[in-house]
Amino acid sequence: MVEYIKYVPILLENEGCFSEHPYDRGGKTIFGISSKWFPREFDEIYFLYKDNRIDEAKSKAIEFYKREFWDKLYCDEYVSQNLANLVCDTGVNQGLYNAKEILKEVMNVHPKTKYRDIIQLCNESKEINNIINHYVDIRIRYYKLSTIKDPKQKVFLKGWLNRARKFKV
Numbered sequence: 001m002v003e004y005i006k007y008v009p010i011l012l013e014n015e016g017c018f019s020e021h022p023y024d025r026g027g028k029t030i031f032g033i034s035s036k037w038f039p040r041e042f043d044e045i046y047f048l049y050k051d052n053r054i055d056e057a058k059s060k061a062i063e064f065y066k067r068e069f070w071d072k073l074y075c076d077e078y079v080s081q082n083l084a085n086l087v088c089d090t091g092v093n094q095g096l097y098n099a100k101e102i103l104k105e106v107m108n109v110h111p112k113t114k115y116r117d118i119i120q121l122c123n124e125s126k127e128i129n130n131i132i133n134h135y136v137d138i139r140i141r142y143y144k145l146s147t148i149k150d151p152k153q154k155v156f157l158k159g160w161l162n163r164a165r166k167f168k169v
Contacts, residue, residue, distance in 0.1 A: 002084040023152045031061035079123040086167045
């Protein structure tokens with residue numbers, strides 16, 4: 001049985017604490033939560049962080065990621081904890097849409113196939129490690145393409161590649 005709590009240490013390791021990089025398209029981030037895309041949540045957690053209530057800020061961030069990514073990607077429905085972690089992490093770092101599109105590509109399904117049906121196909125597969133490794137390869141390709149489209153993003157590429165490669169099995 002997959003569990004969100006098993007993904008949390010990976011999430012926190014990848015997202016760090018506070019960042020304000022000039023090339024980050026999401027603006028300032030706290031535990032990886034973007035001030036541009038999630039301003040209300042960012043403000044709430046950043047206030048706690050600045051008030052030295054770090055544990056409370058971290059707890060709010062963990063709740064946020066469960067609600068906005070784990071649950072929206074139906075990660076509880078996966079049989080493989082490793083695949084659920086990977087899909088959720090992709091959603092966090094590359095967006096919910098890309099997390100789903102990569103899985104469609106990996107599973108070689110019709111573009112209109114429902115996402116939850118694709119989860120079921122994954123769950124029935126005897127080749128879960130191949131699915132995971134192929135997913136990581138496509139995720140890496142997406143990262144490289146994003147740096148071609150926006151060369152300023154190259155500053156993040158090494159970290160993104162390391163992040164993705166950690167999921168290889």
